[in-house]
Amino acid sequence: MADGGPVEHGFPHLETVRAAVTALYRRLSYDTVQQFSTSVPPADVAFCDTDDLHLGTQRVARELVRHFRLPDARMIVAFREMQHAANVELTAGPEYFVELNDRFRGHRRDIGAALAHEIMHVYLHRVDLSFPGTRDNEILTDTATTYLGAGWLLLDAYREDGASSQKLGYLTPEEFGYVLAKRSSAFGEDPSVWFTSAQAYTAYERGWERARRDERQPPLTAAGWTGRRRYARDRRQAQGHGQGHGPAQGRGSAGDAGAGDVPYAFAADPAGPLRVTFPCPTCHQRIRVPVRGRVRARCGLCRTVLECDT
Numbered sequence: 009m010a011d012g013g014p015v016e017h018g019f020p021h022l023e024t025v026r027a028a029v030t031a032l033y034r035r036l037s038y039d040t041v042q043q044f045s046t047s048v049p050p051a052d053v054a055f056c057d058t059d060d061l062h063l064g065t066q067r068v069a070r071e072l073v074r075h076f077r078l079p080d081a082r083m084i085v086a087f088r089e090m091q092h093a094a095n096v097e098l099t100a101g102p103e104y105f106v107e108l109n110d111r112f113r114g115h116r117r118d119i120g121a122a123l124a125h126e127i128m129h130v131y132l133h134r135v136d137l138s139f140p141g142t143r144d145n146e147i148l149t150d151t152a153t154t155y156l157g158a159g160w161l162l163l164d165a166y167r168e169d170g171a172s173s174q175k176l177g178y179l180t181p182e183e184f185g186y187v188l189a190k191r192s193s194a195f196g197e198d199p200s201v202w203f204t205s206a207q208a209y210t211a212y213e214r215g216w217e218r219a220r221r222d223e224r225q226p227p228l229t230a231a232g233w234t235g236r237r238r239y240a241r242d243r244r245q246a247q248g249h250g251q252g253h254g255p256a257q258g259r260g261s262a263g264d265a266g267a268g269d270v271p272y273a274f275a276a277d278p279a280g281p282l283r284v285t286f287p288c289p290t291c292h293q294r295i296r297v298p299v300r301g302r303v304r305a306r307c308g309l310c311r312t313v314l315e316c317d318t
């Protein structure tokens with residue numbers, strides 16, 4: 009787990025974060041993801057500086073192992089001087105050796121956050137889900153920790169005051185907020201009451217706004233006027249291409265400098281009607297529906313019902 013350096017902000021890893029949510033649903037299935045509808049409650053992972061270091065660490069590790077439904081896994085946690093915040097050795101188990109940076113001896117309230125990330129490495133290792141490359145795999149780990157209910161701890165470990173700052177994990181605070189907001193909307197849970205860090209709360213709000221934008225993209229009926237107008241124009245253009253001209257893309261049409269990419273694309277099937285594809289706002293798997301006005305679709309992966317005006 010990475011540690012230190014200036015805190016990066018914004019949404020630089022959004023594409024990988026979204027791919028991680030899709031991968032999680034694909035690997036675990038909708039039913040398994042549903043088992044995580046309740047987050048780790050703050051009381052279960054609370055750790056204050058007067059608690060015994062080793063007993064407290066083992067207790068928090070046990071709670072997280074239980075939350076992630078790893079019944080036979082045992083975490084052996086040790087503290088040592090190291091460059092990273094934490095590390096775990098991925099073996100066949102059932103014992104896993106976790107190392108935490110010595111500085112956590114004096115920052116016990118963040119031990120839960122560090123352990124949540126490391127124990128998620130074990131979880132993903134066991135379900136055999138990984139992304140190639142360290143950066144993407146760490147983003148997958150942070151995203152999974154958060155989507156499955158323990159990532160609010162990681163966001164809450166983000167604090168900045170004057171000269172000092174602290175942040176754990178590879179996602180930016182806003183990206184943690186984004187995944188938390190996605191989770192909140194999928195499970196009807198409000199994590200904002202758990203934050204002890206004011207900066208974490210602000211980052212959650214930014215992430216929440218970004219996540220709401222995913223739910224307001226055409227062809228979803230919740231899309232705003234500007235988006236709908238552009239969609240109608242892109243659709244006209246796609247229809248104008250007619251059959252036999254291959255797929256007409258709704259991306260970055262000429263004369264729209266600075267407008268950025270749109271998430272939907274039109275595909276003209278030579279034998280059938282025009283179709284539009286767009287990412288599911290919950291799991292980001294691509295959905296394909298015919299262009300024919302009001303359409304209700306259901307995402308096959310996360311089962312979200314999507315009201316569209318195509």
Ligand SMILES: [Zn+2]
Nearest residue numbers: 009125146149
């Ligand atoms: Zn890691």
Ligand SMILES: [Zn+2]
Nearest residue numbers: 288291307310
């Ligand atoms: Zn979906």
